[in-house]
Amino acid sequence: MGDRQPLILIVDDEPDFLEIFGTKLGASGFRVETAGSGEEGIKKAKSLKPDLTLMDVKMPGISGAEALLKLKEDPETKDLKVVFLTGLGDPSAEMQEINRRLSAEIGAQGYIKKTENLDTIVDQVRSFLK
Numbered sequence: 053m054g055d056r057q058p059l060i061l062i063v064d065d066e067p068d069f070l071e072i073f074g075t076k077l078g079a080s081g082f083r084v085e086t087a088g089s090g091e092e093g094i095k096k097a098k099s100l101k102p103d104l105t106l107m108d109v110k111m112p113g114i115s116g117a118e119a120l121l122k123l124k125e126d127p128e129t130k131d132l133k134v135v136f137l138t139g140l141g142d143p144s145a146e147m148q149e150i151n152r153r154l155s156a157e158i159g160a161q162g163y164i165k166k167t168e169n170l171d172t173i174v175d176q177v178r179s180f181l182k
Contacts, residue, residue, distance in 0.1 A: 058181050059083045061102035063093030063119065064137060065111045069166065073106075076170045077177065090114030094122050097129050104181055105134045106164065117158055124159045135180050136163035 060082045064070050067088065074084045085100055087093040090111050097105055105123075107116040114122070116136055123129040136155055155163050164176050 057081055057083045058103040059085065059100060060177065061085045061087065061093065061096055061100060061105040062137075063087045063090065063096075063105060063111075063116070064108040065089060066108075069108075072170075073173070076174060080174045082177070090116065090119035093119050094129075097123055097132055098126070101129075101132065103133065104161075104177065105132060106137050106177070107134050107160075108137045108139070109163075110139065117154070120158050120160055133161050133180060134159070135161045135177075137166050138163050139166045 060077050062070055062073055062077075062084065063086070064073075065088055070086045070088070074086055078084045085096055085102065087096045091114055093105070093107060094114070096102075107120060109116040120134050120136075123132060123134065136151070138151055151163050155161070161180050164173055168176070
């Protein structure tokens with residue numbers, strides 16, 4: 053990877069979230085691009101080839117899971133790292149297991165809860181980049 057700053061693509065339909073998250077990651081030494089929908093996320097992932105894509109699960113139009121499947125079907129983007137962003141605030145172990153399995157089955161690296169504190173999220177992003 054060298055000295056190049058990792059490029060993170062954040063795909064989410066909530067502009068506030070994109071702004072807060074993008075600013076935090078930018079301040080933490082990442083280059084950040086954002087997309088406001090699954091469709092736009094797929095286009096940007098293709099053209100930018102980000103080091104990591106943070107994909108919201110629930111979006112109008114193409115959901116995060118559908119967008120990931122489309123990326124996995126395309127030889128150009130099938131090896132991109134994608135991590136789901138979940139706003140599902142269900143802390144139960146069962147729900148976490150379902151999320152993990154969902155992520156693994158569709159080929160995501162894992163998932164990050166949007167409710168986590170921003171520093172925790174930055175640490176998680178770093179660990180997914182390793």
